[in-house]
Amino acid sequence: MEFLQLKYFQKVAKLEHITKAAEELQIAQPSLSNTIARLENDIGVPLFDRQGRQIKLNRFGKIFLEQVNKSLMELEEGKRAVQDLAGLSKGSITFSSSISKILPEIIGGFLAKYPDVQFRQLIEPISSMKKSLDNGEIDFCMSSLPFDDSEIEWQPLITEEIFLIVPKNHKFAGRKSVRLCELHSETFINLNAGYGYRKITDKFCKDAGFIQNVSFEVGEPYAIVRLVEQGVGVAFIPALDWLSPTDDINDRIQIVEPTCQLTIGLAWSKNRYLSLAALEFKKFITDYFKKISSDIKSI
Numbered sequence: 001m002e003f004l005q006l007k008y009f010q011k012v013a014k015l016e017h018i019t020k021a022a023e024e025l026q027i028a029q030p031s032l033s034n035t036i037a038r039l040e041n042d043i044g045v046p047l048f049d050r051q052g053r054q055i056k057l058n059r060f061g062k063i064f065l066e067q068v069n070k071s072l073m074e075l076e077e078g079k080r081a082v083q084d085l086a087g088l089s090k091g092s093i094t095f096s097s098s099i100s101k102i103l104p105e106i107i108g109g110f111l112a113k114y115p116d117v118q119f120r121q122l123i124e125p126i127s128s129m130k131k132s133l134d135n136g137e138i139d140f141c142m143s144s145l146p147f148d149d150s151e152i153e154w155q156p157l158i159t160e161e162i163f164l165i166v167p168k169n170h171k172f173a174g175r176k177s178v179r180l181c182e183l184h185s186e187t188f189i190n191l192n193a194g195y196g197y198r199k200i201t202d203k204f205c206k207d208a209g210f211i212q213n214v215s216f217e218v219g220e221p222y223a224i225v226r227l228v229e230q231g232v233g234v235a236f237i238p239a240l241d242w243l244s245p246t247d248d249i250n251d252r253i254q255i256v257e258p259t260c261q262l263t264i265g266l267a268w269s270k271n272r273y274l275s276l277a278a279l280e281f282k283k284f285i286t287d288y289f290k291k292i293s294s295d296i297k298s299i
Contacts, residue, residue: 003075005039006068008032009047013057013065016048073136077273091277092118096129096141098195099221099264102240102292110284117277123220125194133269139278142285144262145196154267157289160239162201162260163252167231177254180208187215187233189224197221200262201236207258238262240292264289 012021012032022029040046047061057065080092097103107119122138129141133152146154164183166172172182183205190212191198205212215233218224224235237252266285268274274282 001039001042005035005042006072008035009039010065010068010072012036012048012055013061013068016056018053018055069135073272076136080273080275091275092120093140093275093278093281094120094122094138095281096122096124096132096138098123098125098129098144098191098197099142099240106285106288109288110281113284114277114280117281125192126196126199127194129267133267133272136269136272139272139274140266140268140282140285142264142266143196144200144264146265147267151270152267153270154265155286156263156265157286158240158293159261159263162204162236162238162255162262164234164255165225165228165237165252166234167228169231170234172234172253173251175253177256179257180204180255180260181210181257183234184208184210185213187213189216189218189227189233189235190214191221191224192217192219197238197262201260204236204255204258204260236260240264 008021008025008027011025012018015021015024018033018036019029022032025032036047040048043060043064045060046058047064048055049058095107103121107121111117111119122132124132126143126145126147129138129143130147130149130152132138133141133147134149142157143154164172164178172178188201190201202212216227218227221241225237225241227233228235266282268282
């Protein structure tokens with residue numbers, strides 16, 4: 001049993017598609033099929049159920065995948081521990097977030113201080129973040145909801161107010177404040193279901209006595225502002241986004257009832273090894289939010 005066999009099996013098990021797995025692994029499909037066949041021969045049982053071109057992980061494969069994931073994670077942890085001996089500059093960080101507006105400033109600031117650290121950043125919903133943490137695919141994630149998991153640590157970073165933005169010709173344009181119940185008949189633009197921010201704003205509306213009517217769902221927060229500019233609907237906007245407002249939407253409306261706030265936190269797995277680079281990034285991002293907390297209070 002070889003290391004590459006396990007890596008290839010892990011990819012095929014994740015995608016349950018030989019062709020797609022071969023493309024992502026950048027190897028020939030027949031070579032990948034032969035590798036999986038040799039692995040199954042070594043183990044003595046089939047790991048996939050095959051029906052024509054379709055493959056599906058069977059009960060043997062699911063049990064084996066659990067052990068493969070653990071083993072490969074342990075090897076990765078060992079690699080990172082050894083790399084730490086070479087110092088902080090040789091480290092790597094994988095970071096996931098559903099909050100994109102301030103990430104360039106955070107990541108850019110950190111890499112300006114540690115230019116040789118390898119950094120990989122993902123944008124994904126909270127459900128994917130938890131899975132990535134559990135699988136050891138990321139070091140940290142930044143989310144607006146804590147995780148209901150005793151194996152995941154969640155450190156609050158900042159609590160920010162949520163405002164409302166509307167198109168320039170909207171009936172609420174120019175208002176300084178609004179009660180959320182006044183928006184019961186409005187159409188909203190928001191993130192796709194599954195994002196922590198979406199769950200929180202859905203709850204705001206429910207507390208105000210109505211179900212949020214989302215006419216347009218997006219996967220990129222920045223697109224929300226652009227769509228409001230086009231008059232597609234109204235939207236919630238966090239105070240952090242207002243640190244650098246757009247030219248076209250320069251007014252925000254305070255929501256006075258109910259109180260609309262969210263807390264952003266940093267999460268990591270208690271079971272995962274954190275490199276020197278990762279620990280330094282954790283300190284950097286904590287200090288960053290301490291600094292901008294005063295900026296948010298003043299806007």
